[in-house]
């Protein structure tokens with residue numbers, strides 16, 4: 066239930082003003098002190114404290130630039146977050162007065178904010194977020210959310226005051242690619258679950274959502290020319306549940322929802338291994354022509370498309386054509402990992418062929434880093450998921466121009482257990498506590514890779530043991546914000562001592578949002594009753 070505020074807000078402000086100095090007033094004042102501008106995850110590139118604080122007034126408006134539907138949408142999104150908890154009307158206006166909350170678009174190039182950066186200036190009169198792009202405004206809005214009291218995230222009317230400390234933040238990302246991956250193949254996750262995760266990722270300025278759409282245990286994206294892939298291949302999952310899949314319309318709904326959070330969907334069709342669901346659906350994809358049985362276990366590396374068969378090439382062409390057509394983003398991920406039962410010559414030939422097909426349908430190819438052992442095409446991107454950092458072919462490919470997304474499994478894999486007590490997750494890459502998720506540098510994690518080859522970072526969440534939103538959140542929080550900071554914040558700001566404090570301050574926000582998280586003993590969480 067949403068409550069309109071006029072009366073309670075008035076009473077509250079009178080109430081606070083009228084309370085004389087009393088022992089509990091000091092505590093109330095401390096609680097009401099605005100959060101420091103540095104208390105943001107990912108930590109901003111630069112913060113300058115200023116004079117007086119800003120307090121959101123009940124009659125404030127959200128000012129957006131005229132003629133920019135994108136900026137207006139960001140304004141509506143912000144209003145949608147602030148209205149239920151503040152109870153304020155917060156109308157959008159294109160009136161250019163600089164008071165209240167102001168979203169401003171600057172000339173491209175002005176302000177040095179780049180494609181995704183922003184400036185946030187907070188004074189007693191206004192909070193002004195300015196950026197050259199609406200993506201920058203959106204990221205600035207995420208910062209503003211974190212500077213307001215945690216209760217601003219509640220769906221119900223909350224206690225203010227809705228105050229933001231005075232000063233200026235100038236912020237832009239270290240890396241252009243800041244991703245999260247969700248495996249919807251091992252256990253299927255519904256559109257609603259994916260949208261919920263998208264909202265959580267947006268808070269930490271993640272801008273790519275990689276969906277692992279196919280694997281041995283299930284095929285989760287409808288392909289019109291191959292209906293059995295989902296009708297049969299999507300009918301189960303790990304442990305034998307009923308599985309599921311996205312229709313084209315549902316997939317496009319996810320894509321649109323992600324776009325509204327400034328996130329690009331990266332679809333992955335994992336090939337030539339991890340294909341049991343396809344091999345079960347269409348016998349012709351097997352060398353012996355016989356369809357395999359559906360699989361609901363968690364082994365890896367046992368399946369392969371039959372590379373030499375023309376039927377396989379036709380299949381790959383059909384699938385890539387359709388996935389490319391329903392995906393507006395530039396990327397198509399072809400998997401390529403753990404093809405342990407594909408012969409080496411077949412693997413190299415297959416990767417060559419698939420890269421050509423992806424290019425023909427106008428997309429940039431991404432593959433797990435094993436594709437660097439074949440011949441990555443010009444423009445190809447490899448996703449590093451090793452643990453050692455000494456993989457020679459990755460360095461050689463990077464030196465020759467292949468760009469890299471860094472997902473070192475011993476730091477960035479959200480499905481690793483935190484410690485031996487963690488009830489879900491895996492441990493093949495080692496237990497991964499929060500500090501380990503945070504303490505690594507994408508520029509140096511693989512020996513011999515030029516820093517300029519690193520496009521960004523990604524936090525994969527494999528779902529062999531993950532069945533619902535609560536389990537997704539338990540593994541992603543608090544490690545996802547750690548990877549997000551590694552991807553966004555300048556290397557010079559990297560500090561575990563600072564991060565653990567700022568991370569702890571996020572917890573009341575997660576509680577307000579209903580996010581399930583792991584209370585790592587490494588983080589000084591505030592007391593919660």
Ligand code: TNX
Pocket residue numbers: 365402403433450478480491527528529
């Ligand atoms: C390795 S990472 C895999 C996945 C598993 C994951 C479990 C990668 C490219 N392949 O198939 O789900 O480990 O942690």
